[in-house]
Amino acid sequence: MSNIVRGTMLLTGATFLSKFLGMIYVIPFNELVGETGGTLFNFAYTPYNILISISTIGVPLAVSKFVSKYNSLGDYETGMRIFRTGIMIMLVTGLVAFLSLFLGADYLASKMVTNDASGDILVSDVAMVLRMVSFALIIIPAMSIVRGFFQGYQSMGPTAISQVVEQIVRIVFLLAATYIVIKIYQGTIATAVGLATFAAFVGGLASCFILWLYWKKRKGNIKKNIEKQKKFQRIPTKDLFIELFSYAGPFVIVSLATPLYQLVDQFTFERAMTSIGYDTSWAVPYAAINFYGHKLVIIPVTIATGLSLAILPALTKAYTQNKFQEITKQINQALQIIVVLVVPAVVGLVLLSDVAYGTLFGLNHISVTGPLLAWYAPVSLLFALFIVSSSMLQGINQQRFAVISLSAGLLLKVVLNIKLIQMFGAKGAIFGTAIAVFTALVLNLWRMKLTIHFSFKQTVKRFVLVLILCGLMAITILGIRYLLGLFLPYETSRLSAMVLLFAGVSIGGFVYLWLGYQTTLLERVLGGRVKVLEKFLRKI
Numbered sequence: 285m286s287n288i289v290r291g292t293m294l295l296t297g298a299t300f301l302s303k304f305l306g307m308i309y310v311i312p313f314n315e316l317v318g319e320t321g322g323t324l325f326n327f328a329y330t331p332y333n334i335l336i337s338i339s340t341i342g343v344p345l346a347v348s349k350f351v352s353k354y355n356s357l358g359d360y361e362t363g364m365r366i367f368r369t370g371i372m373i374m375l376v377t378g379l380v381a382f383l384s385l386f387l388g389a390d391y392l393a394s395k396m397v398t399n400d401a402s403g404d405i406l407v408s409d410v411a412m413v414l415r416m417v418s419f420a421l422i423i424i425p426a427m428s429i430v431r432g433f434f435q436g437y438q439s440m441g442p443t444a445i446s447q448v449v450e451q452i453v454r455i456v457f458l459l460a461a462t463y464i465v466i467k468i469y470q471g472t473i474a475t476a477v478g479l480a481t482f483a484a485f486v487g488g489l490a491s492c493f494i495l496w497l498y499w500k501k502r503k504g505n506i507k508k509n510i511e512k513q514k515k516f517q518r519i520p521t522k523d524l525f526i527e528l529f530s531y532a533g534p535f536v537i538v539s540l541a542t543p544l545y546q547l548v549d550q551f552t553f554e555r556a557m558t559s560i561g562y563d564t565s566w567a568v569p570y571a572a573i574n575f576y577g578h579k580l581v582i583i584p585v586t587i588a589t590g591l592s593l594a595i596l597p598a599l600t601k602a603y604t605q606n607k608f609q610e611i612t613k614q615i616n617q618a619l620q621i622i623v624v625l626v627v628p629a630v631v632g633l634v635l636l637s638d639v640a641y642g643t644l645f646g647l648n649h650i651s652v653t654g655p656l657l658a659w660y661a662p663v664s665l666l667f668a669l670f671i672v673s674s675s676m677l678q679g680i681n682q683q684r685f686a687v688i689s690l691s692a693g694l695l696l697k698v699v700l701n702i703k704l705i706q707m708f709g710a711k712g713a714i715f716g717t718a719i720a721v722f723t724a725l726v727l728n729l730w731r732m733k734l735t736i737h738f739s740f741k742q743t744v745k746r747f748v749l750v751l752i753l754c755g756l757m758a759i760t761i762l763g764i765r766y767l768l769g770l771f772l773p774y775e776t777s778r779l780s781a782m783v784l785l786f787a788g789v790s791i792g793g794f795v796y797l798w799l800g801y802q803t804t805l806l807e808r809v810l811g812g813r814v815k816v817l818e819k820f821l822r823k824i
Contacts, residue, residue: 302451302586307579309455311644313480316462321473326575328413328481331392334543335381336424347432356601366524367433374425381425385418409474413481420484427488430495434502446494454487541690541724542582542667545717546574548697553713556705569710572653576645577660584629584664585671603680611680612738618672619743620809623750626668628796631754633661635761636788639774639781647778652710659714666721673728685731693724746809753799761792 314322347370351363385392393410427446434442461479465471549570557566602610633640638654645653674686697720704712732738764787772780800806 301448304583305451305455307583307644309459310576310579312459313462316459316466317473317476317480321477322575324409324413324474324477325480327393327410328417328477330543331385331414332417332420332481332484334540335385335421347429351433352601353604356604362519362524363433365521367429369521369524370429370432371426374429378422378425382418382421385421386415389414389418406474409477412474413478416478417481417484419482420488423485423488423492427492427495430499434495434498442495442498446491446498449494450487450491452487453490454483457486458483541670541694541721544694545697545720546578548694548701548716549574549713552701553705553710556702556712557710560706560709562709566710568649569652569656572641572649572656573660573710573713577641577653577657580633580640580644580657581660581664582667584626584633585667608736611736615676615732615738616742617809618676619669619740620746622665622668622672623743623747624800624805624809626665627747627750628754628757628793630661630665631758632761632789632792633664634658635758635765635792636785637661639785639788642774642778642781643785647776647781650775656710656714659711663714663718663721666718666725670721670725670728673725673732676732677728680732680735682731682735686728689724689727689731692727693720693722696720696723746805749803749805753796753803753805756799757792757796760795761788764788764791 310322313325317325347366350366354360354362389411390407392414393407431443431446458480461483462476465476465479466473553570554566557569602608602614637658638650641653641657642650674689677683677686697716700719701713701716704716706712708715729740733740765784768774768784768787772784774780774784797806
């Protein structure tokens, strides 16, 4: 199995676990603080996520690309120089981001809510939670640099482990603090949510500790590489900065893709829905698309996130060494991994959208939320391919074009969103996002083909085979749904919906994996036998 596949599986597993935990904790958190607390929590995290992206200015992933490039040239000292410099930059930008959010909390809060318009959420409450979450900005950017440095050495373990530990510690602190405030001290929802947002800082500290342990363990080998180095490139610090930031800019733009699409909905959805008569019922579909439903849709995208982190250093190294045959092989494998793993997840989510949503977030309004999730699910494949193709462009030194493709897609979203919502209702917002991401993806693939004369024939053939296997899987899931539906009231019972979801996912997933194993699809795409699956499926 190739290093890319190993790295992808490790990072995807870690990212998936983090996203899964991030979805599951919402259930008890919602029971404790209700919709008011959830809204207040979201008010804090939206600007926080944007500031995290801006304050890191794409430097962590840029450092990964930078270190991989110079390590492939045998110049380990230059990679270490940029690592030290990057740490200092991130400490400064993190501090600036912290001060901006902490000191500007009152102003931002006044623009989000008014005391007159919202009886449950006050401006002072929003300002407080913004200040509480702002502390995480001090340490998260610098911590991300360390992850990027290890990834540059094609070592994905530190990123994966620290990411999972960060999420676990954050969620434990969040739920414990919320429970203590609400249930034991009978405190206010605002106080509980404030501590819940502060959990981001606590989780960041835990991640820093894990990365420090990895650094202690590996710094000896890193120093040995530098000591053995024979040629030294005395590149001026100014030139290093110019090169680093030429990599970094596109990274931050791409990382903001999803928040920017959601931001367009935030400013247009309510206005468009009101104009067609949904002046009092727009909140339910909005939450189904951009908050609760998005947490489900984003799970398949974690595969792409892990793959993009894993492929960038390897692709950069191959491109630096002019190994174009290896580049073609790596890109083919990456695209096929997305197709093989994400397409069946999308098909399953479409077929089980209502029971998945009902199991996790309740059956209220399921006639609205279930179909919306079914429409939104296929967009996850577009998101996944866009993320990976953008990473590929960055690996072959075409990172600036990723900005152009994203901008083209975002422009279409802005121009079409209101009209699509007026034409199709809430689904129009999904259609707007799909058109935007599809446009950006097509532009990325076109640029890739133009730059390295890449052929998509093999990927298309595998895609057709995957569709056939997914068709058989879909028949299985529909059969299970019909049979269990004869005696399980899954439309009205959350427990019944959970049973149906478990049966559909487990049996449908098994059928797909078994077919993929028997047709050798998994072996050909992953570059070798998957030992765990092989041992399991041989017994069947």
